[in-house]
Amino acid sequence: MDWIAFSLLNGIIYGLLLFMVSAGLTLIFGMMGVLNFAHASFYMLGAYFAYTLQGSVGFVPAIVGATLLAGLVGAGVERWFLRRVHRYGHAHELLLTFGLSFVIAELIKLFFGNYPVDYRIPRSLDVAAFVLGQQQYPAYRLLMGAVALAMFAAIYLLLTRTRVGIVVRSAIYKPRMVEALGHNVQLVFMGVFGVGAALAGLAGAIAGAFYTTSPNMALEVGVMVFVVVVVGGLGSLGGAMLASLLIGVLTSVAVGIDRSAADVLAFVGARDWAESVGGLLTLKLSSLAATLPFALMLLILLLRPSGLMGDKD
Amino acid sequence: MRTPLILTGVALLAALPLLVSAGLLNASIQMLIAALFACAYSLLAGRAGMLSFGHAAYFGVGAFATVHAMNALGGSGLLPTPLMPLVGAVAGLGFGLVAGWFATKRSGTVFAMITLAIAELLHALAPQLKGWFGGESGVSSMRMPAWGFDFGSTTQVYYLSLAWVLISLAALYFHSRTPLGRLTLALRENPHRLRFLGYDMHGLGVSAFALSAMFSGIAGALQVISNESANYAVFDAGVSASVVLNCFIGGVGSFLGPALGAALMTFFGYSVSDRTQVWLLYQGMLFVLVMMYMPDGLTGLVRATASMVRRHGFARVLPLALLWVAAAALVAAGVVFGVEMLQRLFSQDYRALARLTASPPPIALFGRNWATSALSTWLVPAGLLAAGGLLGWGAARRFGALSPASVTDDEKDASSRESTPVLGLSEQVRA
C-alpha cells in the first residue's frame, strides 16, 4: 500500500502549495471584495524575481527578495490601478485585474522569452529526505510544506493576536466604522493587497525552482487557486487550508485509481449497459484527475455556496 | 434621428462585400458574431446585472449542437443550412434553462463562480467525450447548398450571418421593450422592491439567463457555419473573458454599445496580431486603460461627447476632441515604439547575435535601423510620450475650463434612470 502513503503525502504537499498561493487571494477577497485575476501573475513574478536575483545573491536571499518585490508590485497595483477603479463596481475591478494579468504575462515573455528559464533548486537542497518502498521522497517538497504551514501559522497569529490583525479583520466587516475610528483604511487595503501578493510571490519563488518557471505558470495555477478559494469559502483562511488539502489529496489519489463508473456499476450487474452508453460512464477516474476539482467546486456552490468554512450570509 | 442612423448602418453592412476584400469580409463575419455574442451577454450582465464568467459554455453548446445537426441533416429537409442557427438557439436555450435554474438561485460573486465552474467543467470534460466533442481536432462538417445558394463563397456566408445577427438584435431590442424586458432591468436596479411587488425573482432570473444563452447559442451556430467545424477550444476561459471585456469596453449603458466594443476588439485582434508579436500586451494595456479611464466604455464616451456638444456647441468641442485624439495618438506611438524596441532587444536571437559580434547590432524597426546604444534611439519614444503627455495635460486643462467637474457625474446619475438608449444618445424617457 505504498502508493496510498505516497499519494497522501504528495497530495498534502501539493495542497499546501496551493494554500500558499490562495491564502493571499482569499484574504484580498475577504477584505476588498475583489476577485483578483492577477493573483497567479504575482506567483509567476515571484518565481522570475527569484530567478533573476539568484545569480547575484544566492538562493535564500533571492527568495526573500522576490517576496518583497512581489509585495511591492502588489501594493503598487492596488494604489495606482485598483483604487481608481474601485468606485465603478466589482465588474470593473475584476476586468482590470484580468487585463493586468495579460500585461504581466506578456511583459515577462518580453524580457525573459517564451521558453522555461533555468531556475533550479541548489545542489545542497536537492537531496532525498527518506525512502519509502522503492521511491525517494525529496527533501525540498517537505521544505515547501513546512514553509506553507509556517505561513499559515504566521498569518493566523497576525490576524488574531496582534493589533494590526484586529484592524484588518474589522476593516473586512465594517470599513466605514474603522475609518470613523481614525484608522487609515486605505493603507490597510494597500497593505493587505501587498501582503497577499507577497505570499503569492513567496509561493512562486519556492515552487518555481521545483516545478518549472515559464510564462505559462500563471495559467497553470490560476484556475485551481480560484477553485480552492471558492470551495474553502471566500475570505476564510482556514477554509482555504482545508480546501487546498482536500483538492490536493483528491487529485493525487485519483491518479492512482484506474476505475470508472462502469466498474462501480458492475456491482449491480449493469456493466454492459454502462459500457454501451459509453461517454462519461466509461471514463477512468485517473484520466479525470484534473477535472475533479471543478466538479467539487460546482457541488459546493450548489449545496453550500458560502464554501466549506465561509460565512453564511 | 435614430432611425435614419440605423438604416444607414444596415445599408452599409449590406454593401460591405462590395467595399472590402475577401479577407476583411471574413473578419467582418467574425466581428458580427462577436457583436451578437456581446449583445446576448449584455442582456444578462448589463440589463439584469448578473455577471456571468462562463458564457462561452452556451456559445459552445450552440456551436456543437449545430455542427452535429449539419452532419446529421445534411442541410436539407426540415432544417436547410440557412435555418441551422435555430438548432444553436434551441440548444443554448435548453442548456441555459438548466444552468440558469441552478445559477440564479444565488447572486453576486457566487453566481459568477457557479457560471465559471460550469464552463470550466465543460472545458475539462469535453476532450474526454470524443463522441460529442470530437477530441482536440473537433467535429467538422460542410455547408450544404439550400434555397438556391451553394454557400461556398464568403459573401453568401456573410449575408447569412448578417441576416441572423440583425434578426437577433431586433429580437433582443424588442425584448427590452416588453414588460419582461422591463422587469429584467428592474432585477438590476431594485431587486428588493421587485420581490415586494410580488414578482417571481427566480423565474425572471432564469428567463434572462435562458434568453441570453439562446442568443449566445445562435452566435455559436453562426461561427460553426462560417468555420465549418467546432472545437472544444470554444469552451476556453479566454472566450468567456473576451465577451465580458468586449461588452464592458463597448459599454453596457446602451443597446449597441457591446456590439460596437466587440466589433472593435475583434478587428483589433485580427489586424494587429499579424503585425507584432506582442499584440497581447497592447490588448492587455488597452483593457487596463479602458477600465481605468473609460469605465462606461465607448457608450460613455459618446454620451459625454454628445452632452458636451449640446452644452457648448460643436465649434468649441471640436478642437478639444482633436487635442485628445492627438495626445492619445502620440502616447500610443511612443508606447508602441518603446515596446517593440524592448521586445527586439530582449529576444533570445538578438542577444545571441549580440554575443557573437563585438558591438550590439542595430535593430530594424519601421523601415529604419536603430542603434541600441545611441541616446537618440531612446529619445524617440521618450519624446513621443512627453509630447503626448503635454498635449493631454493641455486638453485636460481646456476641458476643466470648459465645464465644471460635477457635470459628468450628474449626467451619469440622470442617465442611469433612463431606459437603455440605442447608441448612447439619451432619450428623454423616464422609466
Add this chain to the structure above:
Amino acid sequence: MKNTRLALAALPALLLLAAGAQAAPVKIGMVETLSGPQASSGQAYRAGVRYAIDKLNAAGGWNGEPVQLLEYDNQGGPSGASDKLKAAISDGVQIIVQGASSAIGGQITEDVRKYNLRNPGKEVVYINVGAEALELTGEKCNFHHFRFAGNADVRVQALVKAMKENKSLGTKVYAINQNYSWGQDMEKATVQNAAAGGYQVVEKTLHDVNKIQDFAPYVSKISASGAETVITGNWSNDLLLMMKASKAAGLKAHFATVFLDQPGNISNAGDLALGHYVAHVFSAEASGAEGDRFVADYTARIGHAPVFVEPQTVFGLEMVADALKRTKPVNGALDVNAFAKALEGTRLKTPGGEISVRAADHQALMPMVVSVVSKDARYKADGTAFGFKPVKAFTGEEASTPAQASCKMQRPD
C-alpha cells in the same frame, strides 16, 4: 517589419495579377501560433521557415521573382487558424505552411480540402511541418496536404529499435501520454511495437494536457510497475515536470521521448536528463561535414543552432523549393496541382539524409536519429554541458512505417 513590407509588396503584385498574365510571384503563407501560451513552438517553426525561404530567394526564387513569405498569427486556436487561412487565401497565398499543433493542422487540412472542392482551378496546398497526429495521413489524408514531420508510429519504431540494439530498452515498458490524439497515437504505437521490441507494456496512462503540475502520483505508479523504460510523447511542461518528478523520486527508468530537445528542457532539467533518449529528425553530430555546415550557416543567420522542429521545417521547405524549381509557370502563375505532383516525386539529399515523399498518403519519409543525453555530445544543448549524442541513425526508408489503410486519397485527375 518584414511581413508588413512583404505584405505591402504583395499589393502591387495582386494588381498585376488582376491586370493579366504577368509574372506572379509565389506567395507562401505561414499560419502559425505566434502568440499566447504555445508561442514558443510557433516561433521555432517561423525561424526555420524564414531561413529556408531566404535560401530559396538567394538561389533565385521562382520564375525570376523572389518568393514572398506572409506570416499570420493564428492566435493559438483552430478557429483563429481558420480565419487567418481565409485571410491568407484572399491575399493570394497558394502554399500554406504550419506545424505547431495537430488540432490546428486538422482544421487547416479540412479547410484546405473544402476550399479546393469549392474553387477548382484556384487550389491551395498545405505543407505540414510539424502536426504529427496520425489521422492527418489517415482518415483526413488529402492530396493537397504534405507532411514533412514524423508521426507517432515512426518515432516509436525508431526509439524501440535503437534502444533494443544498445540494450537499454529492457523488458518492461510504461506508456504515459497526454490524453489527446497525439498521445493516444503514441500509446497505440508503443503497444504495437511490443512484439518487435521484445518487451511487455506494463501499464498505459493518459493524463490531461498541460493541466498537471504535480507528476509525483504518476511517478509513483511508474515506480510501482517496475518499468525499465518509459515511452512518452509528452512535450513542454508535461515532459519537464514529469522528468523532474522522476528525478526527485529517484526513479531509475529511462525515458524515451520525442520532444526532449525542445529548447529550455535541458537547461531546466540539467543532469537529471542524462541517459534519456529522444527520436529526432536531425542530429548534427550524426550528419558529418554537411551537418556542421548547416549548423554553422543557420546559427550565423538566425542566432541559434537548428534544434527541435527547425531542421524538419527547413528540410521540408527545401523539398518545396526543389519541387518549385521543377514546376513550370502556367500563364505566369503557379499551378498548384502541377506543383503538388512535382512534390510527390521529389527526392532530395538534405544535411540530415535523403527525403522522399510517399505518393499514397503524402507522408515524407524522413530520416530519424535516436540520441541520448550525454556529456560527450559534440553539440551542447541550451548552453549547458550536455548535448544529444547520436545512438543510431535511420534513413528515411528504414524509419518509415506503412501507409495507413484509412487513407483514401482523392486525386485531382
